[in-house]
Amino acid sequence: MDKDILSKLEGRIIPAYSWNSSEDFLEKGKGYCILHGNEIVTVAFTAAISDTEVDIGIETKKKYRKQGFGKCVASRMVKDILKMNKTPIWECNTNNLGSKAIAESVGFEVLETHPLFMKKII
Numbered sequence: 001m002d003k004d005i006l007s008k009l010e011g012r013i014i015p016a017y018s019w020n021s022s023e024d025f026l027e028k029g030k031g032y033c034i035l036h037g038n039e040i041v042t043v044a045f046t047a048a049i050s051d052t053e054v055d056i057g058i059e060t061k062k063k064y065r066k067q068g069f070g071k072c073v074a075s076r077m078v079k080d081i082l083k084m085n086k087t088p089i090w091e092c093n094t095n096n097l098g099s100k101a102i103a104e105s106v107g108f109e110v111l112e113t114h115p116l117f118m119k120k121i122i
Contacts, residue, residue: 001031001045008040011059018047018057030080032073036064044073046081048089054081055089058102070102078106 006015006022019025031045041064047057056077060070081088090108092099093116100110 001033001043002026005033005040005043009043009059010040011061013047013057013059014043015045015047015057018045030077032076034069034073042069042073044070044077046077049086053087053089054084055091056081058099060098065098070098071105074102075106 003022003026006025009016015022015025015029015031019029025031025045028049029046031043033043034041040061042058042060044056044058046054048055056074058070058074058077078088088108090099090103092103094100094113
């Protein structure tokens with residue numbers, strides 16, 4: 001993933017929401033995407049990195065879901081994280097069945113669930 005691709009990413013789960021800047025991500029993070037021509041189909045990236053763990057972020061455009069693209073980039077991220085001798089982490093909303101399915105397809109299992117707190121906007 002390069003700066004040009006980063007600037008074109010759209011969605012809720014993209015590096016811009018996890019990293020201070022594109023430069024910070026490109027220096028310390030890693031990501032993969034699948035393109036269809038110039039269109040970004042799916043992306044998986046390091047959303048957060050600690051000394052022992054790496055949280056994976058993933059986003060697939062709606063029209064490309066349920067075709068195996070998310071699994072492809074997620075699988076590659078997991079392999080890279082394991083090569084770093086770190087533990088891959090996957091977090092998602094319990095209602096996000098697509099994310100849960102991809103996670104399980106690349107070897108994750110549910111260990112814990114946590115409450116979600118959101119500020120009510122009036």
